[in-house]
Every structure is written in C-alpha cells, then in structure tokens.
Amino acid sequence: MFGDLLRRLAAPSPAPLADVDARLALSALLVRIARADGDYAASEAARIDAILARRYGLGPTAAAALRAEAEALEAQAPDTVRFTRAIKDAVAYEERVSVIEALWTVVLADGAREAEEDALMRLAAGLLGVSDVDSALARQRARG
DSSP states (O other), X not given: OHHHHHHHHHSSSOOOOOHHHHHHHHHHHHHHHHHTTSOOOHHHHXXXXXXXXXXXXXXXXXXXXXXXXXXXXXXXOSOSHHHHHHHHHXXXXXXXXXXXXXXXXXXXXXXXXXXXXXXXXXXXHHHHTOOHHHHHHHHHHHHO
C-alpha cells in the first residue's frame, strides 16, 4: 500500500492525490516534523492525534490509527518533498498556511525548539509555497 503511494508521490508529474492519500501525506509530514530532532515525544504524538481528530473529524482511536499509518509511511519515505508536493497540489494557499500552523504546533508540543525542527520548518514552508511572513504568523498562532 505505502509503496504504491510513494511511487505516485515520486512520479515526475504526479496526478493530484485522492483525499485519503493527501490526508496520509499530511499526517506523515506531521510525524516527520515530530521526529526531526531525534526525540519523538509522547506529547508530540498526542498533539498529532489532536490535530488529525480536529482536522478530519476523527475519534481518538481513528486519529491514533491514522498516525500509526503515517509513522510507517514516514519511515519509508526518503524525503520531505514527496509529502509537501502532495499537499501543495491538493490544497489552496490558505489551507497550506494552516498546515504550517499545525506543524508549528507539533514542533512546540514538547516545549523545545531544536535546530533540526527549525530547518525542517523552513524547508516545508518553502516547499509548500508559504511565505516567511505567513510561517512566522502561523508560529505565533501555534504558540498562543
């Protein structure tokens, strides 16, 4: 299952993903940012579950199951470009800004910002086509 999704994400001109695949790509990106500093804290996993539950109208069990799928996908994906391309192709700019806000929420969940997380956030924002100003505003909203 993941192999097929990864092949579609890696295609030179991938077709837009189905909603379920775009959902999985976003979930995997959230996991990737949580793992960026080498410490995938329980608070980060819980924050991911909360984001997925709120964004997709899932109960706690379904959100945790989606996160578990995303963890497996993220471990197999060689780079972040695949996830961000799928999200960028699937959603409007305003929604991409909300993705950046969700990513910042996960980064800040454990109470520490590490250099690896900041670097991945800069990369993700750029790949999603979100401006530095909008990313900074998203970070402020995530913090507040």
